Amino acid sequence: MRTLVxxxxxxxxxxxxxxxxxxRALPALLDELARRPLRVVLNGDTFDDAALGxxxxxxxxxxxxxxxAIAEHPTNAPLFAAxxxxxxxxxxxxxxxxxxxxxxxLAAVQAGLRAVLGAGGAARLAFQAGQGPAVFAVGGVRIxxxxxxxxxxxxxxxxxxxxxxLIHPLRRQFGVDFVDLFKPDAIAGALAALAVNPTAVKLLxxxxxxxxxxxxxxxxxxxxxxxxxxxxxxxxxxxAHERELLLAALDPAGAIGCEPRDAWIFDQxxxxxxxxxxxxxxxxxxxxxxxxxxxxxxxRALAGECAARAVLAGHSHVPCFRAEAELTFAGTGAWVxxxxxxxxxxxRARLLAAWQRDPRVDPRRREPALSARFTAGLIEPxxxxxxxxxxxxxxxxxxxxxxxxxxx
Numbered sequence: 001m002r003t004l005v006x007x008x009x010x011x012x013x014x015x016x017x018x019x020x021x022x023x024r025a026l027p028a029l030l031d032e033l034a035r036r037p038l039r040v041v042l043n044g045d046t047f048d049d050a051a052l053g054x055x056x057x058x059x060x061x062x063x064x065x066x067x068x069a070i071a072e073h074p075t076n077a078p079l080f081a082a083x084x085x086x087x088x089x090x091x092x093x094x095x096x097x098x099x100x101x102x103x104x105x106l107a108a109v110q111a112g113l114r115a116v117l118g119a120g121g122a123a124r125l126a127f128q129a130g131q132g133p134a135v136f137a138v139g140g141v142r143i144x145x146x147x148x149x150x151x152x153x154x155x156x157x158x159x160x161x162x163x164x165x166l167i168h169p170l171r172r173q174f175g176v177d178f179v180d181l182f183k184p185d186a187i188a189g190a191l192a193a194l195a196v197n198p199t200a201v202k203l204l205x206x207x208x209x210x211x212x213x214x215x216x217x218x219x220x221x222x223x224x225x226x227x228x229x230x231x232x233x234x235x236x237x238x239x240a241h242e243r244e245l246l247l248a249a250l251d252p253a254g255a256i257g258c259e260p261r262d263a264w265i266f267d268q269x270x271x272x273x274x275x276x277x278x279x280x281x282x283x284x285x286x287x288x289x290x291x292x293x294x295x296x297x298x299x300r301a302l303a304g305e306c307a308a309r310a311v312l313a314g315h316s317h318v319p320c321f322r323a324e325a326e327l328t329f330a331g332t333g334a335w336v337x338x339x340x341x342x343x344x345x346x347x348r349a350r351l352l353a354a355w356q357r358d359p360r361v362d363p364r365r366r367e368p369a370l371s372a373r374f375t376a377g378l379i380e381p382x383x384x385x386x387x388x389x390x391x392x393x394x395x396x397x398x399x400x401x402x403x404x405x406x407x408x
Contacts, residue, residue, distance in 0.1 A: 001092070003138055004033055005145055005377035007043040007314025008334035010100065010183065013073035018048040019180040019361055021372035022335040023075050027082035029374065029393040037090040040083065041134075043314045043332065044098025044147030048180075064108030071116040084117045092124040093117070096134060098147045098315065099160070099184075105129030135306050139381035140408035143388070144308035148315035149298040161224035162186040166201070167193065174200040176359045181339060181368075184315055188280035190230050191237070195273035196355045198249045206252045237276040242269035271345070274352055278341035287319035287375050287390055288401040291331055296322060299329040309406045310388050312377045319375040321390045321402035328404045330390045333375035337361055339368035375401070384408070 006026075012018030030040065047070055071080045083093055095113070097104040104110070104127055114122050128134055131151040133144045163186050170176040170193050178196070179189035194201060216227030235243060245266045291299070299311040303326075310328040319333030342348045354367045363370045374393040379386055385407040392399045 001037050001039050002033065002378065002380040003039040003041060003136060003143075004030075005041045005043050005312045005332050005379070006335065007147065007332040008045045008098070008184075008317055008336060009042065009079075010045055010048045010180070010334070010336050011070050011073075011076050011079075012048045013070045013076065019177075019183065019336040020075065021337045021363070021370075022374055023078065025374045025393050026335060027078045029376070029398070030079075030082040030086055032398065033378075034082075034086045034089050034091055037092075038086055039092040039094065039136075040086055041094045041136075041145055042096060043145055043312070044096050045100040045184075045314070046095060046098070047101040047104075063103040063106050064112040067103065067109045068112035068116060071113060080116050087117060087124055090124075092126070094126045094128060094134070096128045096145070096147060097130060099131075099151075102129065133302060133306055133311075135308060136379075138379045139384065139386040139406075141310070141386040141406045142306065142308045143310045143312065143379060143386065143406075144302055144306040145312045146302060147313070149295055149302065149311075149313045150315075161226045162190050162230055165227070166190050166204075166230075169204055170197075170200055173204065174359070176200060177361045178355050178359050180361055181337060181370075182277060182281065183334075183336065184317060185280050186226065187230050187233050188277045191233060191273050191277035191280075192355075194234070194246070194250070195270045195277065196352060196359065198246060198270070202250050202252060233276060234273070237272050238269050241265060242272065245269060246273075271348055271352060274348055278348070281341055282316065282318050284338070284340060285318065285320070286401070287333065287373060287392055288321050290322040291318070291320040291329060295320070295331065296329060300327055303327050309408075310379075310386075310404075312388075319373065319390060319392075319401075323402070323404040328388055328406060330377045330388065330402075332377045332390075333373060335372065335374055337363060337370040337372055339370050342368070 009020050010018045011020050047067060070076060087093060095104055110127050114125060117125060131148060133146040136143050136145065167179050167186060167189050171179065174197065176193055176197060179193050182189035182192055216231040238246065242265060245262055246269050303311050312330045312332055314332050316331055317334035318331050320331040322329050342351050350367055376391055378389045378391045385405060387403065387405050389403040390401045392401060
């Protein structure tokens with residue numbers, strides 16, 4: 001049986017639609033490949049569940065309702081119909097949790113998704129909670145699949161304070177959806193939100209002036225580590241007077257606006273914050289390009305622990321491929337909208353103004369122009385071993401970017 005590994009769909013619903021870009025492409029890919037039995041591995045962050053409210057681990061009933069609502073949303077329903085067809089045709093579906101959908105470990109969530117996908121394929125539907133790797137045997141070859149390499153290499157988890165306290169409330173209350181374009185970097189998204197609409201941040205915490213976000217931006221050393229990282233990036237981006245003006249604008253107890261003589265410095269500070277956010281975006285690269293050294297080193301360490309010949313990972317949103325004698329690694333990419341950061345001050349000013357006018361993620365808009373590459377890892381038994389390919393679904397069909405034959 002062939003195995004298709006997909007990462008980072010980031011499905012949402014209703015007023016929180018997420019940045020899933022494959023509403024038409026992914027059902028088409030699944031129908032094409034599922035002409036024969038196909039194992040589909042959804043490798044984490046399938047659902048943007050964390051963006052829709054506070055963590056739901058303590059409320060299984062609401063978590064189940066929410067995940068089912070995502071699956072039934074018109075944007076996502078064709079995908080789940082296609083997944084049901086995969087199961088009907090003798091295939092398998094493995095749903096692995098990521099940092100945005102840890103609720104996949106809850107029985108209520110699993111029951112809701114089984115109902116959506118149909119009882120007929122329940123025996124071929126599996127859930128894997130936690131951030132550890134899964135090992136699949138294809139043609140006698142051990143292949144490790146992990147959502148986030150950093151989560152298994154001993155590094156501390158990034159935390160959820162900035163998304164939960166700042167990014168997600170801004171999306172829910174003020175429609176600041178463009179922050180999703182900076183995933184998976186929460187610090188970059190927060191810097192962009194502070195740049196584009198500091199007034200929304202001010203209003204968000206108007207009822208709680210001692211909010212952790214404000215404490216961190218004001219320099220509270222006891223704040224959450226992720227908030228301290230945001231405060232550090234904020235400070236590093238601005239001069240002393242620029243920082244003073246922005247902090248005054250964010251202070252829930254302060255007046256909105258600034259002195260006329262300081263208006264241009266305030267605007268300059270906001271452009272600097274946006275530029276800092278844009279610099280954190282990963283460089284756009286061709287899907288067959290090699291991973292960075294840190295990802296390769298982490299993949300080698302994981303392969304050694306799992307006795308695996310290949311490693312596939314998500315989370316970074318960067319498709320990549322590298323094959324050496326002892327290891328093949330593929331970053332599977334993401335199925336979300338992305339954009340190329342503007343290269344000069346004038347373009348950044350236009351982007352700032354465009355997001356101020358309309359903070360939604362809309363692929364029809366001209367600035368920023370949005371695009372997506374629909375990549376995945378495809379593994380099939382072949383010649384007494386396995387064949388691993390990094391593929392992309394395009395309007396012309398399936399395209400191969402890189403491939404490697406693997407022996408047991």
